[in-house]
Amino acid sequence: MASYVSSVAFLIIAYFVMVSIGNSNAQLTPNFYSTSCPKLFPTVRSVVQSAINKEARMGGSLLRMFFHDCFVNGCDGSVLLDDTSTFTGEKNAFPNKNSLRGFEVIDQIKTAVEKICPGIISCADILAIAARDSVNILKGPTWNVKLGRRDAKTASQSAANTNLAAPTFSLSALISNFKNQGLSTTDLVALSGAHTIGQATCVTFRTRIYNESNIDASFAKTRQATCPRASNTGNANLAPLDVQTPNNFDNLYYKDLISQKGLLHSDQQLFSGGSTNALVQTYSTNPARFNADFITAMIKMGDIKPLTGTSGEVRKNCRKIN
Structure with missing residues (x-):
């Protein structure tokens, strides 16, 4: 009987140890690779710096790629997967096709990281670090990126078509879109500040510059x-x-909105007489508050449904599953 009780007690203890381990695996942490790959951060930053030196626009592209990854079934690197004859990725979803760019920079980072820490660093984490470095290199703030994500073995073109906000969205649609990802209206306005860097194609803002009335006339004429x-x-x-x-x-994006010089319809919706007007005004005059809220929102977005522990994999090549 005593032996039986001891065995049961052992099993109960073992169970709770396993649960504890499972929970700890699910926690992202800035120190995840501090022992296994101590040179990770300077290695990633070096490649990002070189890419931005060649083309400043790349910073905005890498930041946008992280958004598009996280908003589609979580921050799992699924956006990086190429289509094959037997696999449909997210790159040809309407919001991404002929628009999302910078994949070759992620490839370069992966190659550099594999040389120093083979088989350890996930593509999903590389993308998160590259987004942070892009912001900081272009004179923005920095923060401790939480790490420990693993890479998806699947992707969803349909989710990419459904979950990503369109430049034609109204304010209510934007708020709802972010709420579906667990992000607040404050997160929406702060993360929209990512549009302080980067460029957009004519097809995304043509309707605004020709048909909308809440736009500065000289600005519209210049864009036309x-x-x-x-x-x-x-x-x-x-x-x-x-x-x-x-x-x-910087925070000049918000000054543009107040001057009715938002390039996209969805940008100008943040300052169109709705509930977000006050926050746009705050960010336009308080860059420290913008930076703080942006960092908070980026970390929060990076926590969207990561694969951790034994879920997913660490890809050898970011473009295909192992």
């Missing part, structure tokens, strides 16, 4: 010069999302 009204002309022509400092991460 490189974005013809005809829908079959100049679709890929670019314009900066932040008219003042498109290559600096």
Whole structure:
């Protein structure tokens, strides 16, 4: 009897140890690779720095890629997977096709990281670090990136088509879209500040510059010069999302909104007489508050449904499953 009780007690203790281990595996932490890959951060930053030196726009592209990964079934690196004859990824979803870019930079980072720490660093974590470094290199804030994500073995083109906010969204649609990801209205306004860097294609803002009334007339005319009204002309022509400092991460995006110089319809919706007006005004005059809320929101977004522990895998090549 005593032996039986001891055995039961042992099993109960073992169970709770396993649960504890499972829970600890599920916790992302900035120190996840501190022992297994101590040179990770400078290695990633070096590649990102080189890419931005060649083309400043790349910073905004890498940041956007992280958004598009996290909003589709969590921050799991699924956005990086290529289509094959037997596999459909997310790259050809409508919000991503001929728009999302920077995949070759992630490949370069992965190659560099594999040389120093083979088989250890996930592509999902590489993307999270690259997004942070892009912001900081372009004169924005920095933060401790939580790590420990693993890579998805699946992707969802349908979820990418459904879950990613469109440039035509209204304010209520934007709020709902972010709420579906567990993000607040404050997170929405702060994360939209990512549009202080990067550029957009004519096809995404043509309707705004020709048809909307809540737009500065001279701004609209300037944009029209490189974005013809005809829908079959100049679709890929670019314009900066932040008219003042498109290559600096700062709060001038919000000043643009107040001046009715938001490039996308969805941008200007944040300052259109709705519930987000006050926060836009705050960020436009208080860059420290913007930076703090942006960091909070980025960390929160990075926590969306990560694969941890034994879930997923650590890909050898970010473009395909092992």
